[in-house]
Amino acid sequence: MTEVLNNPATAEAAERRPSRPRPAKPGPSHGPRTPTWFVVPAIVVYALIVLWPNIQGLFYSFTDWDGLGTSWSFVGIDNFFDVLGDPNTLRAIGNTFLITIVVTVFQNLIGLLLALGLNTSVKSRYVLRLVFFLPVVLTPIVAGFLWKYLLSPTGTVNEFLGSVGLGWAQQDWLGNPDLVVYSICAAIVWQGAGYSMVIFLAGLQGVPDDVLEAAAIDGAGSFRRTVSIVLPLINGAIVINVLLTLISTLKQFDTVFAMTKGGPSGASETMATIVYKTAFTYLQYPTALAQGVVLTIIVGVIAFGQFRLTQRRGELS
Amino acid sequence: MSLKTQHTRALAALVTVGAVGAALTGCSTATGGGSGDGNTLTVGTNGGTGMTAVIEKFEADHPGVTVKIQDSPESYQQVTATQLTGGTAPDVIQVFPGTGNNVSVKIAGEKGFFTDLSDESWVSELPDASVDLLSAPDGAVVAVPMTFSSIGAIYNTAALAEVGLTAPTTWSEVLQFCSDATAKGKVAYGLGLSDTWTTQLIPYALTATLVYADDPDFVDQQVDGSASFSDSNWKLALQKYQEMDQAGCFNPSPNGTAYAQVQEAIAAGTTLGTVSVAAETQGIESVSGTDLDLEFDPFPATDDAAETYLSATVGPSFAVNAKAKDQDLAKQFVAYLAEPATQVVYATAYGDTAALPGDEKQEGPVAGVVGQFVSRNTISTWPDQLWPSTTVQPALFDGVQALFTGQQTVDDVLQKMDAAFVDGAK
Numbered sequence: 001m002t003e004v005l006n007n008p009a010t011a012e013a014a015e016r017r018p019s020r021p022r023p024a025k026p027g028p029s030h031g032p033r034t035p036t037w038f039v040v041p042a043i044v045v046y047a048l049i050v051l052w053p054n055i056q057g058l059f060y061s062f063t064d065w066d067g068l069g070t071s072w073s074f075v076g077i078d079n080f081f082d083v084l085g086d087p088n089t090l091r092a093i094g095n096t097f098l099i100t101i102v103v104t105v106f107q108n109l110i111g112l113l114l115a116l117g118l119n120t121s122v123k124s125r126y127v128l129r130l131v132f133f134l135p136v137v138l139t140p141i142v143a144g145f146l147w148k149y150l151l152s153p154t155g156t157v158n159e160f161l162g163s164v165g166l167g168w169a170q171q172d173w174l175g176n177p178d179l180v181v182y183s184i185c186a187a188i189v190w191q192g193a194g195y196s197m198v199i200f201l202a203g204l205q206g207v208p209d210d211v212l213e214a215a216a217i218d219g220a221g222s223f224r225r226t227v228s229i230v231l232p233l234i235n236g237a238i239v240i241n242v243l244l245t246l247i248s249t250l251k252q253f254d255t256v257f258a259m260t261k262g263g264p265s266g267a268s269e270t271m272a273t274i275v276y277k278t279a280f281t282y283l284q285y286p287t288a289l290a291q292g293v294v295l296t297i298i299v300g301v302i303a304f305g306q307f308r309l310t311q312r313r314g315e316l317s
Numbered sequence: 318m319s320l321k322t323q324h325t326r327a328l329a330a331l332v333t334v335g336a337v338g339a340a341l342t343g344c345s346t347a348t349g350g351g352s353g354d355g356n357t358l359t360v361g362t363n364g365g366t367g368m369t370a371v372i373e374k375f376e377a378d379h380p381g382v383t384v385k386i387q388d389s390p391e392s393y394q395q396v397t398a399t400q401l402t403g404g405t406a407p408d409v410i411q412v413f414p415g416t417g418n419n420v421s422v423k424i425a426g427e428k429g430f431f432t433d434l435s436d437e438s439w440v441s442e443l444p445d446a447s448v449d450l451l452s453a454p455d456g457a458v459v460a461v462p463m464t465f466s467s468i469g470a471i472y473n474t475a476a477l478a479e480v481g482l483t484a485p486t487t488w489s490e491v492l493q494f495c496s497d498a499t500a501k502g503k504v505a506y507g508l509g510l511s512d513t514w515t516t517q518l519i520p521y522a523l524t525a526t527l528v529y530a531d532d533p534d535f536v537d538q539q540v541d542g543s544a545s546f547s548d549s550n551w552k553l554a555l556q557k558y559q560e561m562d563q564a565g566c567f568n569p570s571p572n573g574t575a576y577a578q579v580q581e582a583i584a585a586g587t588t589l590g591t592v593s594v595a596a597e598t599q600g601i602e603s604v605s606g607t608d609l610d611l612e613f614d615p616f617p618a619t620d621d622a623a624e625t626y627l628s629a630t631v632g633p634s635f636a637v638n639a640k641a642k643d644q645d646l647a648k649q650f651v652a653y654l655a656e657p658a659t660q661v662v663y664a665t666a667y668g669d670t671a672a673l674p675g676d677e678k679q680e681g682p683v684a685g686v687v688g689q690f691v692s693r694n695t696i697s698t699w700p701d702q703l704w705p706s707t708t709v710q711p712a713l714f715d716g717v718q719a720l721f722t723g724q725q726t727v728d729d730v731l732q733k734m735d736a737a738f739v740d741g742a743k
Contacts, residue, residue: 068398068419069428148511152578153570174511175573177722261513264572265719280395283419283707 061289067279079290088266089291092274093298095181099256099270100249102185103192108241110189111196116226118197119204129201133194140191144258147187148174151259174260177267184268188255192248196241203237204230239310246306250299271295358384358646360635361400361407363393367463367633367667368411371659375650382646394418401430401638408641409650412460414450414631415702417710422460422634426453432637432644433457439655442673444691447631450702461655462672464596464632464664467687467696468522471598472590473583474610476503482589484614486622488557495566498589506561507579507588508571515576516717517710518592519561519616521699523554525628526618529697536703540742547731555727557618559720572721580604592616595683596632599668613683615690627690630699632669706741709734 061079065072083089114132118125135143150156151173158170173183207230215225231238253272256262262269262277269277275295279288362368365388372384387407389396398419400406412431413421425431434440435458443451443462451460472484480501485494498505510516527550528535538544546552561567568574568588580597582588584605591597595613602609615627635654637647653659657675664671664679670687671679679688690696701710716730725733 066419067402068425069402148575149578151573152511152575153568153573154578172570172573175570175722177724260511263511263513263715263718264722265715265724267722277711280392281707281711 057289058293060286061293063286065286067283067285075286079286080294082287083290083294088269089271089274091266092262092269092271093294095268096250096252096270096272096298098181099185099188099252100246102182103188103249103252104242104245106185107189107192107245108196108238110193111241112200112238114193114197115200115204116230119201129197132197135191136194136198138191140254141258143187143191144255147183147190147255148259151183151187175264177264180260180264180268184256184259187259188249188252191255192245196245199237199241199244200234203234207233243303243306243310247299247303250302251295271298356381356383358382358409358643358650359407360384360386360409360411360650361393361397362386362388362390362411363633364388364390367663370666371654371663374659374662375653378653379649384650394420398425401425404640406430406638406640408638408643408647410636410638412634412636413702414447414460414462414634415698416705417702418707421702422451422636423454426457426459426636427455430639431459432639432641432648434459434461434637434648434651437461437648437652437655439652439673442655442675444672446691446694446696446698447672450631450698451634460634460636461651462631462634463654463660464667464669465629465672465687465691465696466632466669466699467595467627467629467683467690468518468525468592468616468699469595469627469686470506470522470590470592470614470616471583471595471601472612472614473586473588474612476583476586476589477612479586480589484590484612485617486614486625487617487620489620491561491566491617492564495561495564499565503586504568504582504588505566505590507574507582507591508567509574509576509579510571510718510721511574512576513711513714513718515579515593516714517701518594519558520551520554520713520717521628522592522616523557523618524551524700525626525697526624527551527554529700530624530626530695533697536700539738540705545731546734546738547728551731551734552727554618555717555720555730558717559727562721572718577604584609595670595687596668598682611682613686615686625695627687627696628699629687629690629696630702631672633667704738704741706737708737708741712737 060072062074062076063072064075118129118132122128138146152158153172153175155173157173161167161169171179174180211229211233212225215229220228251272252270253276256268256270256273257276260268262273271291272295275288275291278284278291282288360368360372365386368386372386376382376384393411397406397410401410401420410420410431412425415421416423419425422431431453433453435456437458439461440458443458447462448458451458451462453459470484477483480498480503482494482497482501485491495505508515532538532544532549535544535549539546562571568579568582579588579591580601581604583591583601598611598613601611615625617625619625635651637644637651641647654663655673657671657673657677660671660673660675661677661679664674664684665681668681668683670684670691671677674684674688704710712734713730716725716733719725720727720730
């Protein structure tokens with residue numbers, strides 16, 4: 001290293017090498033500086049309506065507060081023992097993971113296939129993109145109620161199956177405890193696939209045409225080009241999609257609650273719905289808060305793990 | 318940065334924080350009780366249909382007074398419990414009789430949130446069956462009842478006539494009714510268990526006769542450990558529920574069916590009836606969009622019609638917030654609510670039976686039936702209003718759904734209810 005520094009030619013080259021841009025110094029020559037206290041109102045509002053309630057929630061998860069009045073006493077981590085020893089909560093955690101895995105896989109797979117199909121020169125591609133994106137603009141609660149009626153025993157899905165001679169396939173989609181979770185997954189995927197498709201489409205726009213043309217000239221078929229060129233080049237979009245789907249599905253509430261309220265008999269209960277029920281149906285606020293803390297930790301650990309994994313690979317950059 | 322600039326920025330930040338804080342503080346007090354100043358009375362309601370129908374006359378009788386309804390039908394318990402804790406609840410508050418939730422007479426009453434109304438003149442008119450449900454644990458009456466809410470069978474009269482059937486009055490007739498309805502291509506009783514609150518309706522209707530008619534103190538016996546769900550006629554009630562299912566009384570897949578679909582089916586006449594709360598006569602009629610002719614009857618549990626008890630209890634009730642600034646005005650309003658004419662107007666709009674009708678006559682498909690049972694004192698209170706824990710009812714909800722999926726037996730369900738009861742009674 002010393003040798004390099006003592007070599008005039010190398011030193012000169014180093015001088016000519018473009019240096020990393022430095023942040024502009026504040027001052028009159030760089031325009032007026034934005035006053036930092038502009039951010040104070042936002043910080044105050046955020047602290048009052050987000051941070052403070054969360055801190056309070058964490059605090060009360062260690063108490064026996066009854067939700068009415070201001071009296072309480074510390075119970076240590078008893079509420080957390082109750083949560084982790086409750087079979088209904090454990091089932092809700094299991095359902096949450098099951099829904100998360102199924103939705104993450106299928107939403108991204110379908111979104112990717114839609115994006116690949118619509119990233120062509122098909123004439124109706126813009127209309128089709130709009131059609132597939134339309135479910136995204138519905139609020140999840142509306143989508144949930146819509147699917148609740150579509151999947152009811154006398155709903156459109158069963159009627160359609162009957163009308164095309166598939167009466168044997170008619171099911172009690174939301175009343176059968178073995179099917180209900182997958183029915184909910186279908187509704188979530190239906191609503192979210194368009195969102196994933198848009199992100200994949202954005203990634204596909206960045207794939208250079210000349211590379212694909214060169215591969216085609218070299219004899220690579222469309223499947224080979226997709227697997228060997230397109231997918232590696234849209235890795236960033238894949239990572240972002242997976243991360244967003246994971247987080248949004250882990251805390252899924254609206255669709256599940258609208259479709260089944262966690263039933264029948266808890267068969268489709270998720271962490272989010274059981275937190276709601278424990279608080280507002282059973283009125284066991286500290287236990288619900290402890291469940292909320294557990295849910296937060298689970299979501300946080302998974303999101304952080306995924307983020308670190310992708311950061312290490314440099315994929316997000 | 319000059320000292321002057323620093324001071325200016327610090328002052329601006331302080332003003333901003335103060336302004337935001339003041340705005341938020343303003344938000345929190347503007348909606349609350351304590352706004353009663355002799356001219357304005359705030360009333361918290363869990364669905365304002367009945368109250369809207371009666372406030373106009375009060376305002377006319379009290380010139381200069383405005384009654385403001387704060388209606389929170391979707392989250393009334395949460396909103397009101399938070400307001401009570403924060404001291405911002407309305408002057409007059411809709412409360413729930415007995416125990417059951419944080420805005421119930423006994424739970425919130427124990428914490429002193431309600432004014433003692435024991436000395437009001439209308440208290441002496443209260444039906445015996447309602448006094449305990451409207452009293453705080455210290456015995457003080459704290460709320461005026463507006464209706465008796467009951468559970469029974471609601472039938473589409475035209476649909477019944479179309480298939481030549483009449484409402485059953487005994488248990489055997491119920492099963493025959495189901496068989497006849499099926500033969501005519503109709504569903505006898507719509508069941509939408511996807512909405513969990515409906516799971517309890519038939520068990521409550523049946524246990525009114527099978528359990529609580531002979532044993533009105535059954536809940537007290539459960540508390541002292543001498544009785545349990547498992548060793549009582551609750552078992553028979555749930556077995557009868559299953560018997561109805563096996564007899565084809567219900568629509569296919571009740572667990573996957575929403576209650577709204579049951580309402581629509583009754584309005585359309587494809588389903589003849591359902592077992593529900595009496596106020597649902599209004600709900601079903603509103604779904605139909607026409608003047609639907611509905612019939613309300615007690616739901617039989619035995620083969621002796623004279624043995625049938627009606628599952629009925631005190632419905633919406635109103636208490637005075639102990640922190641209301643104008644206690645006199647709030648008490649005047651509650652006394653107005655207790656007047657027979659007010660009661661009938663409220664109950665008719667609400668779709669149920671007036672709790673204190675006096676000599677007033679109430680029209681409609683429900684009032685006559687319920688009135689007979691109340692006057693004969695052949696009513697059984699909804700048991701959940703006396704249960705010591707809010708976890709017993711969800712155990713029943715889950716249990717009934719599990720019965721219909723075959724995941725649990727009657728014994729399983731009752732054992733879980735017993736466990737929840739014992740846990741809650743500790």
